[in-house]
Amino acid sequence: MNEIAWVTAGIFIAGLLGCFLPFLPGPPLVWLGALYYAWRTDYATVGWPMLIFLLLLALLGASADWWMSFFGAKKSGASLWASLASLLGGLIGLFVFSLPGMIIGALAAMAAVEYSRHGDWSTVLRAGSGYLIGYLLGTVVQIGVALAMIVIFVLDARF
Secondary structure (H helix, E strand, O other), X not given: OOHHHXXXXXXXXXXXXXXXXXXXXXXXXXXXXXXXXXXXXXXXOOOHHHHHHHHHHHHHHHOHHHHHHHHHHHHOOOOHHHHHHHHHHHHHHHHHHHHHXXXXXXXXXXXXXXXXXXXXXXXXXXXXXXXXXXXXXXXXHHHHHHHHHHHHHHHHHOO
């Protein structure tokens, strides 16, 4: 393998680690690795159609935490308003305190809406557990998407 392939592999590994570490964007890093390789090889083996396809996969994977949490909360009985509040609370928490803030903000917003609607903590706990399960499944989706991106890239680039 040449230097370009080694650097690309390093970026891919950082992307896989980013699926677990909150300060690294997993699938977007994998996409940047593919973009780096394409750029350094003058797009000889990887062209823009493949890069656009990988970008769409990266966006799907990067947002998996959000939409899987949303559906997890909905599946466990949270109202639409509580699920939407969790998205907003998670977004605010993300900007204030990074990943812990996202989870805490989303759970706090969901709890506030569900408790104000039902006045029952068991409903709030059920919705919160659905959110957390969805979040964990979102991490699994991120890993799967990142791995799929790497496999698709390697098959297309023909190292």
